[in-house]
Amino acid sequence: MNSTMPPTVSQPMVSIRNVRKKFGDLEVLKNVSIEVPKSQVFGFIGPSGAGKSTIVRTVNALEGIDGGEIWVGGVSVHGPSTDLNRLRANIGFVSQSFNLYPHLKVLENVALAPIKVKRQPPSQAREYAASILKTLGLEDKMDAFPTRLSGGQQQRVAIARALAMEPRLMIFDEPTSALDPELIKEVLDAIRGLLATGITMLLVTHEMNFAREICDSIVFMAEGEILETGAPEQFFSHPQTQRARDFLSAILNR
Amino acid sequence: MNWSVITQNLPLFFTGVRMTLTISFLALLVSIPIGVIAGLFRVSRFRLLRVVSAVYVEFFRGVPLLVLLIWIFFVLGRFLRLGPYWSAILGLGVFSGAFVAEIVRSGIQSVPRGQMEAARASGMTYLQAMTYVILPQAVRKVLPPMASQFIILVKDSSLVSVISIVDLSMVAKNLVATTFRSVEIWTFVAVLYFCITYGLSQLIAFCERKFHMDH
Ligand SMILES: Nc1ncnc2c1ncn2[C@@H]1O[C@H](COP(=O)(O)OP(=O)(O)O)[C@@H](O)[C@H]1O
Ligand SMILES: [Mg+2]
Numbered sequence: 001m002n003s004t005m006p007p008t009v010s011q012p013m014v015s016i017r018n019v020r021k022k023f024g025d026l027e028v029l030k031n032v033s034i035e036v037p038k039s040q041v042f043g044f045i046g047p048s049g050a051g052k053s054t055i056v057r058t059v060n061a062l063e064g065i066d067g068g069e070i071w072v073g074g075v076s077v078h079g080p081s082t083d084l085n086r087l088r089a090n091i092g093f094v095s096q097s098f099n100l101y102p103h104l105k106v107l108e109n110v111a112l113a114p115i116k117v118k119r120q121p122p123s124q125a126r127e128y129a130a131s132i133l134k135t136l137g138l139e140d141k142m143d144a145f146p147t148r149l150s151g152g153q154q155q156r157v158a159i160a161r162a163l164a165m166e167p168r169l170m171i172f173d174e175p176t177s178a179l180d181p182e183l184i185k186e187v188l189d190a191i192r193g194l195l196a197t198g199i200t201m202l203l204v205t206h207e208m209n210f211a212r213e214i215c216d217s218i219v220f221m222a223e224g225e226i227l228e229t230g231a232p233e234q235f236f237s238h239p240q241t242q243r244a245r246d247f248l249s250a251i252l253n254r
Numbered sequence: 255m256n257w258s259v260i261t262q263n264l265p266l267f268f269t270g271v272r273m274t275l276t277i278s279f280l281a282l283l284v285s286i287p288i289g290v291i292a293g294l295f296r297v298s299r300f301r302l303l304r305v306v307s308a309v310y311v312e313f314f315r316g317v318p319l320l321v322l323l324i325w326i327f328f329v330l331g332r333f334l335r336l337g338p339y340w341s342a343i344l345g346l347g348v349f350s351g352a353f354v355a356e357i358v359r360s361g362i363q364s365v366p367r368g369q370m371e372a373a374r375a376s377g378m379t380y381l382q383a384m385t386y387v388i389l390p391q392a393v394r395k396v397l398p399p400m401a402s403q404f405i406i407l408v409k410d411s412s413l414v415s416v417i418s419i420v421d422l423s424m425v426a427k428n429l430v431a432t433t434f435r436s437v438e439i440w441t442f443v444a445v446l447y448f449c450i451t452y453g454l455s456q457l458i459a460f461c462e463r464k465f466h467m468d469h
Pocket of ligand 1: 023047048049050051053054055
């Protein structure tokens, strides 16, 4: 190796440090810390009400925090002078309820933010939007209104809409929880397809097999705390805490 | 019954209709921007704007239009040298604007929260999200109640005769006073008001269909 090469500073993509969050009197996040290196996929699992949604939503400031700090790509998310719109433009967010814009056709759903936020020329934005939709197998749906699509198709459009901004980080909050079982696979395939791009991902999910397959690390949360973090093999084969063992046996014996 | 009182005075009725239409239309032009702005203020993040809007809406919903028109004409109108015509338009406009504001607010709030969230998560500013995501959806929801509100506005405009505007109902009152043919005159005037409001509701129904076709 060439010794004159500058040392690579490997700054994490997401750095969550001692984050605390309350909803009224309820402590939803109690001193949560996680480092997510670039190009890694972190799976967040745990029982309902654990704070999984809340923690990933603080990463793009859809929720505020009451303590600690969060850094994304070297930017302090909750810092006083942060340009949140600019930060969010680099973070794709896909939630359980697709939230497509019902008054716009599929192609316009995907091209809207690139045109308005990134100020791309509309023709260029639409062209890129069409190419993403094509990769996700939606080329024949571009002129349809979202309500005409199946849940799986809608969620893939939502993924395309997030990808159109060329984000450096993708956040998925239970992307398949609102879907009928037979539609889950197409959405998981779409997410799996992103692995090759090397994009960093935070994935909240109840799909244990999928998490085990694609995640570099699993974060197990309960009652606002991280109880375990580790490689998927280790977590699923040898959970360290009783809480995780109970959770896994409950969910796997469903 | 003797309908000749109508046929002989048709031009008079039509000046009345014209005044009613003009005043209603100009009041409408006043009430829409006021109502939309007040409606947007009502859902704003800023407490001050919410309070200002709430005070406006509550005040003008709570004062009878008749009292408001007289007050604007005799107090504010005198102070600002408005005259009956502009007093009537201002009075009707701000009165109706309060109801428009409530319609706009409920239209915005009828759009699911996830829409604003999705738009903001993609990096849009609050104003961009409102403009490109929330309001286009709210417009579809507010058209029917807005139509009712404009029909009410036309009918309410009959009150402006108290500040000596010669609108359709004032024409009728004057004619009845000189000819005593109240049955024929008020019947005809009722039909004229109905024609105006029915035409208006057809026009709005047409707009609605057009919106839905675009959908
Ligand atoms: N906007 C909110 N207001 C009040 N409580 C909330 C709100 N959002 C979430 N919570 C509460 O915070 C806790 C964690 O919620 P959440 O992060 O959604 O959990 P998870 O996604 O793990 O199921 C739950 O007890 C939930 O009821
Ligand atoms: Mg959740």
